[in-house]
Amino acid sequence: MTRILFRKAQLADVPAIITLLADDVLGRLREDPGPPIDRRYVDAFHAIDSDPNQLLAVAVCGSEVIGTLQLTFIQGLARKGAWRGQIEAVRIARSQRGTGFGKQMFAWAIEQCKERSCHLVQLTTDKTRTDAHRFYDQLGFEATHIGYKLTLK
Amino acid sequence: MTRILFRKAQLADVPAIITLLADDVLGRLREDPGPPIDRRYVDAFHAIDSDPNQLLAVAVCGSEVIGTLQLTFIQGLARKGAWRGQIEAVRIARSQRGTGFGKQMFAWAIEQCKERSCHLVQLTTDKTRTDAHRFYDQLGFEATHIGYKLTLK
Numbered sequence: 370m371t372r373i374l375f376r377k378a379q380l381a382d383v384p385a386i387i388t389l390l391a392d393d394v395l396g397r398l399r400e401d402p403g404p405p406i407d408r409r410y411v412d413a414f415h416a417i418d419s420d421p422n423q424l425l426a427v428a429v430c431g432s433e434v435i436g437t438l439q440l441t442f443i444q445g446l447a448r449k450g451a452w453r454g455q456i457e458a459v460r461i462a463r464s465q466r467g468t469g470f471g472k473q474m475f476a477w478a479i480e481q482c483k484e485r486s487c488h489l490v491q492l493t494t495d496k497t498r499t500d501a502h503r504f505y506d507q508l509g510f511e512a513t514h515i516g517y518k519l520t521l522k
Numbered sequence: 523m524t525r526i527l528f529r530k531a532q533l534a535d536v537p538a539i540i541t542l543l544a545d546d547v548l549g550r551l552r553e554d555p556g557p558p559i560d561r562r563y564v565d566a567f568h569a570i571d572s573d574p575n576q577l578l579a580v581a582v583c584g585s586e587v588i589g590t591l592q593l594t595f596i597q598g599l600a601r602k603g604a605w606r607g608q609i610e611a612v613r614i615a616r617s618q619r620g621t622g623f624g625k626q627m628f629a630w631a632i633e634q635c636k637e638r639s640c641h642l643v644q645l646t647t648d649k650t651r652t653d654a655h656r657f658y659d660q661l662g663f664e665a666t667h668i669g670y671k672l673t674l675k
Binding site for chain 2: 400414502509514522
């Protein structure tokens with residue numbers, strides 16, 4: 370069995386990440402996996418990569434990117450200056466679904482939040498993603514909030 | 523009528539912001555408004571203040587801080603490197619509730635997100651804050667997501 374490695378994404382991972390973002394019932398309408406790779410993805414990668422409060426991560430098995438997520442570490446004044454870890458843009462390769470890999474990826478992500486002394490981890494998920502809801506419930510997340518979005522353009 | 527000014531928070535605003543954070547059915551259990559002011563609030567203020575992707579804001583009427591919120595600008599790879607504006611830690615002074623001031627503060631916050639070219643504005647609110655839900659619905663926000671939290675400590 371090939372070992373799964375979790376690490377910060379590198380520029381060379383960007384096409385694979387976009388392919389994962391696009392391979393999704395909601396994402397396929399919004400992404401352009403190329404080739405060629407749209408310059409805006411590369412620019413965004415560099416901005417995210419150089420921000421110490423951002424961690425764009427990949428899970429790699431052999432030479433294949435099998436999962437991705439983005440962590441944002443946000444400090445507030447509330448709770449005496451507490452940090453929270455926020456997880457966005459979670460994608461798992463189709464071949465890995467139902468294998469327990471998602472749980473492994475989240476264990477890694479939560480560990481990153483602990484290392485940054487976050488008092489909580491938060492994420493929102495579309496109300497239509499019922500499989501995801503079961504997954505987060507099982508991980509011990511609590512569905513205490515409503516996630517509101519306002520599209521600007 | 524004294525004009526309301528919206529601006530980036532300054533160090534001198536921190537005690538007033540903490541008082542607002544603490545004057546809340548959920549927040550009062552979590553904050554220590556002092557005096558003296560807990561050093562951790564000051565340290566957090568400086569970290570937030572120096573991060574170009576954070577905007578801790580206050581609304582001021584005369585010399586009084588009557589509202590606060592924190593904006594975080596988050597870039598992702600998704601949607602060709604789109605930015606989103608996230609609003610956290612919204613508080614409105616009791617004296618200003620029901621006056622239309624909240625709407626004014628949100629119009630200002632949404633404008634900041636537009637200036638940063640965000641494609642959407644997002645926030646989560648506790649399921650128990652039914653007044654807040656009505657408020658966000660009226661502003662045109664859509665309750666499309668579920669907000670999950672995992673407390674680490």
